[in-house]
Amino acid sequence: MKPVLRDVETLSEDILAGKNLLLAGDERLLRQLPKGSWIAGTIPYFIGDAGGVCTRDQIHVTEVPDFVTSAEIRVYDDQTLSNVYMDGPSQGFSFIVIPAFSRTHEQFSLNAPNFKGFASRPLIGWIAGIHLGELGQSSPKVVDGATGEVLESGAVVMHVALPPSKVPEIKILNIFEQGLGDTIAVLEDGFSVGDVLINGQRQNLANYLIERKCDTKLPLVADYYGAMVNASIQSIDEAAGIVHFYAPLFQGIEYKQAAPVGDYVAAFTERLPRGSERIGFSCNCILNYLYSELEGKKTGHITGPMTFGEIAYQLLNQTMVYLLFHDV
Amino acid sequence: MEIPSVSHPVWAALLTGQLACGLESLPIKFFLSRVKPALAKDRSPALLRQFATELRELFVANAQVPSVQRDLVKALQ
Numbered sequence: 164m165k166p167v168l169r170d171v172e173t174l175s176e177d178i179l180a181g182k183n184l185l186l187a188g189d190e191r192l193l194r195q196l197p198k199g200s201w202i203a204g205t206i207p208y209f210i211g212d213a214g215g216v217c218t219r220d221q222i223h224v225t226e227v228p229d230f231v232t233s234a235e236i237r238v239y240d241d242q243t244l245s246n247v248y249m250d251g252p253s254q255g256f257s258f259i260v261i262p263a264f265s266r267t268h269e270q271f272s273l274n275a276p277n278f279k280g281f282a283s284r285p286l287i288g289w290i291a292g293i294h295l296g297e298l299g300q301s302s303p304k305v306v307d308g309a310t311g312e313v314l315e316s317g318a319v320v321m322h323v324a325l326p327p328s329k330v331p332e333i334k335i336l337n338i339f340e341q342g343l344g345d346t347i348a349v350l351e352d353g354f355s356v357g358d359v360l361i362n363g364q365r366q367n368l369a370n371y372l373i374e375r376k377c378d379t380k381l382p383l384v385a386d387y388y389g390a391m392v393n394a395s396i397q398s399i400d401e402a403a404g405i406v407h408f409y410a411p412l413f414q415g416i417e418y419k420q421a422a423p424v425g426d427y428v429a430a431f432t433e434r435l436p437r438g439s440e441r442i443g444f445s446c447n448c449i450l451n452y453l454y455s456e457l458e459g460k461k462t463g464h465i466t467g468p469m470t471f472g473e474i475a476y477q478l479l480n481q482t483m484v485y486l487l488f489h490d491v
Numbered sequence: 492m493e494i495p496s497v498s499h500p501v502w503a504a505l506l507t508g509q510l511a512c513g514l515e516s517l518p519i520k521f522f523l524s525r526v527k528p529a530l531a532k533d534r535s536p537a538l539l540r541q542f543a544t545e546l547r548e549l550f551v552a553n554a555q556v557p558s559v560q561r562d563l564v565k566a567l568q
Contacts (some may be wrong), residue, residue: 253552276525283552284519330555333517387524388514415528476521491555 167466168211168221170462171195177226178308183234185258185321185444186308187289187402187468188222193314193436195221201308202236204260204291208452208469215457215469217294223468225444230394231255236309240317241270242319248280252324256331256486258444259288263304263471265316270485272478273352282476285331287486288320289446290472295453303471329488331425331443333475336483337391338430339421347418356406369404372396380454383408383418394418395450395480409450409472410480427455428462435463436487445485446470492563494550501566502543506530510566515558522549 169177171192178184178199186203193203209216209223227234231254244267261268268290270462275281276474291303305319306312317434325331345366348360359368359429372379382393397407422429436442446467451457457469465483475484495501504510507525514520526542552561 192510276521281525282522283549285518330557330559332556335517348507388520390517390520390524392524413528415531416524417556489555 164177165224166212167222167223167225168216168218169224170221174222174224177224183227183231183321185225185227185306186222188194189219190301190304190313191219192222196308196400198296199308200234200236202258202260203306203308203320204262204289205304206292206468206470207294208449210447210457210462210466210469212466214459215452216463217458219274219294223466225467227323228441228443230326230329231323232326235322236307237312237320237322238307238317238318239267239373241266244270244318245274247318247320247474248278248282248284248286250320251322253284253325254327255322256285256287256333258321258323259286259318259474260287260291260305261474262291262305262315264303267316267318267432268472269354271318272354272472275477285486286334286474286476287331287444287484289468290474290478292449292471295449300307300364306334312397313407325488328491330491332487332489334485334487335390335475336404336431336434336435336477336485337481338424338427338434339382339384339391339393339481341386341391341419342381342422344420347383347420349414350412350418352411354411355407356408356412357404364453367404368406369399369401370405372399373401377395377420378423380450381421381423384421385418393421393480393482395448409454410478427451428457428460431483432463434466436477436485441488445483445489446473447483448473450481451483492560494547494554494563495567497540497542497544497547498525501545503539505546505566506539506542513565514562516553516556516562518549518553519559519562
């Protein structure tokens with residue numbers, strides 16, 4: 164089996180051989196690749212074959228299985244993004260990459276659950292990022308390999324059709340659970356939050372988190388009928404009384420801060436899928452990589468880019484998402 | 492397995508949270524969570540029927556997915 168992390172030369176052979184590829188890597192490397200049936204996002208952090216690694220010399224490769232019947236690349240802008248679910252094949256899945264900090268990122272995060280056809284067709288993917296030492300100096304990008312176009316905004320999508328014998332399913336693995344603390348509800352949808360309702364009482368969230376010395380590595384968690392959905396804390400602006408998140412919080416949803424997790428790797432590997440289904444793609448969050456110190460550590464047999472946001476139908480934080488293929 | 496018509500009470504029961512315990516399928520959980528705030532404000536028959544139609548379509552679209560099949564079986568028990 165080929166390694167998931169490859170150099171430009173080796174990867175170029177696969178591209179020129181006509182393989183359908185989902186790529187993640189440093190912008191400098193992605194710009195060197197030949198045109199072909201691939202899409203990519205920028206990031207230098209991965210779980211590779213040997214465990215967590217930060218590298219600008221290799222590209223993470225997910226080969227779309229040979230059994231697919233077609234793979235069509237499409238680029239979306241802020242006007243067309245709302246069609247992304249309906250454009251997906253009725254028998255298949257769609258793979259999306261969006262650059263972090265872009266308007267498309269914001270638009271997708273806030274509005275995807277209201278796009279036509281939401282959740283009716285599998286959409287999986289991730290938010291492209293950059294080396295954390297370059298925050299504010301360079302920007303995340305996505306690449307349409309068919310044209311070589313490099314984008315700072317918009318989304319690249321590969322719509323993949325499957326034969327009737329294969330059924331895709333998107334799953335998530337989130338080691339965080341709601342803690343036993345207060346219930347938090349926001350007054351409006353958004354990434355930045357001032358006053359909220361805490362157990363029904365209006366309070367400033369920034370003051371609340373600071374006064375209680377809350378661990379900001381622990382996300383706020385919403386219970387979506389048993390699926391735990393995180394919103395990770397980016398920063399607290401104490402002077403302005405604003406908490407900034409990596410994903411939007413939504414009105415009408417009740418959040419609680421996550422319960423502490425002792426050993427991330429142990430908790431993660433305990434929950435890994437053990438079925439015989441084939442994992443077609445997976446990615447995990449850069450915050451899990453950082454906070455759980457995953458560099459050099461393996462997370463079972465799972466590999467993939469470490470991202471600035473994960474997409475399983477909608478934007479998620481601090482969560483592994485993965486795609487399975489069932490034989491029917 | 493045949494998916495019940497949109498007038499079947501199972502859809503309203505799912506939408507109002509009466510049958511939502513133990514769901515496995517991610518798209519179903521996400522859909523129900525999306526419509527929950529709207530239904531908390533307005534539980535009119537018209538809105539329930541609109542969401543029931545969408546929910547049924549979701550089950551039809553994902554009818555081959557094993558976890559969706561199991562969710563439907565559980566909901567109908």
